[in-house]
Amino acid sequence: MTDTPHHHAHGHGHGHGHDATDVDWAEQASLLERQAEIATPMYAQAADWLRTLLGGTEEHASGTVSVRRLWDVGSGPGVLTCLLAHAFPEAEVVAVDPAPELLARVRDRATRLGLAGRVRTHEAELPGGLEGLGTADLIWTSKVLHHVGDQAAAVSLLAGRLRPGGVLAVAEGGLPDRVLPRDIGIGRPGLQARMDAAQEEWFARMRAALPDHRETAEDWPALLAAAGLRDTGSRTFLLDLPAPLAGDARDHVAGRLAHAAERYGELLDEADRAVLARLTDPEDEAGIAHRPDAFLLSAQTVHAGRAE
Template sequence: MHKDQHQDQHQDQDQHRHAGHHHGVPAADMDWDALAAHLEREAELRGGAVDEAARWLAGLHDGAVRRVLDVGSGPGVIAAMLAEVFTGAEVVAVDRSAALLERAGARSGGRLSVQQADLPAEFGKLGEADLIWSGNAIHHLGDQQAALASLAGVLSPGGLLAVAESGLPPRYLPRHFGLGRPGFQARMDAVQEDGFAAMRAELPGAVEEVEDWAAMLERAGLTPSGTRTFLVEHRAPLARPVREYLHTQLDRRREQLAEHLDPEDRATLDALLADAPTGVLHRPDAFYLSAMTVHTARKS
């Protein structure tokens, strides 16, 4: 599973998030090393928020946590963070991509188990778990409600399902940062929202759903047990790895969205990508601020 590349908001919360949709790019042509490195950096960027969320989940779970699934794990960074909190559990990274799972196993030094599954067809392969984490993966499946019901079905009695979806889109510059018209990021968000809606509409078995996650979890047969939002903040001036991550994100936005932006916003985006004082690789005012929302529910 691989996070949506139409919308920064959904790609960053994300983690991971990962449904294996590459928008027409054949798997054989994917640069898996580049993708894995980007997903690893993205997950590491959110490490503090994920650790806080995992410790919150540990407090919510009443019984022993023996087996944890990270559904849509990508290269396994978040799965490894979960393993740091749930030290007595088998933690399993689940993804569609064998290449990313190989990387997950290697980078964890054998601490993680890995399981390849092509969802939604292979939910039945997952096996029972006491805790399931799914970060920005459900929105890549056409029928989100059915996906939640399938995950609920593999929870052990008393088990907890944690779904990281929605949250807030990232901000990385002031509203007016001296290039083009003020409000550039808000206009980018609007274009990305349209792209995300188009992606959802094209998924196999797509069902339009009001995304009230607590209500959806309840319809899946679970008892909602709380929703919390965790802040992801990297202050200006940014460290080089965060700048490089932002540059990669903006480059992807340029590739995907340029035809939908007006000429002035395209020029602003090009200036942000330039290896120059105007670019995110060098700007002293660049920061990174986002929020990850986690919805939880328990199986009776």
């Protein structure tokens, strides 16, 4: 289950920040890292696609762009920051995040992986705080822009920081996670569909409460084009972990269901809340911890555009 219907979860650790001061990051950091590590195969596919875009192809025949500087805006604990550093081995990588606790995790991970010389951190939260960073050949941001009231302005801000030929990649949208069959043998069939509807309502309320909120059609290629970028396009990448789930993935699914129940459980009826309580109870034989039918199927869409 995702946090919202458009796969606006905290993904690999990005996009957590309505207000970083309201979150206990010491508690959340390990959960974000586990979530990002499980999703790494999906994001590795996205990194391969970005290498193709920046390498020049028949589809994007603008020639090779040497990626010397890369930003990960909304880096979280840095799992994807380091993945991008491996994917673009000549790049200086800047992890941008509003939470100093998570930026410390970025530095620790980069040191463990031998990347400390190329990875640095910058504390900031969109739409401000990017002064002094200069420009970049590739800017990646995942599940961050939907936390900004004026998404079009944020896209334009980031697009304006690209070097000629550089690429802005925005990971937003996709499909809600699927983790269980339609009929799970307890409660009324179709729980996930009802959770999707609750997520939709929660997400609409969250967006409406953001400072400087503007209703924006979430046509991300159009937003990229309006910001002056060309060669805009999208690709969707799949994470498919079939049943029965391994331990870390199973724990991840249970944690996400518990988080969903806490975040928008009030939008579900009492019977569905009771089913969620059973699914997240490690002692309940009907819970995720014991179910042979639990799986994880996730799809993440990435939108990209190139600067003139």
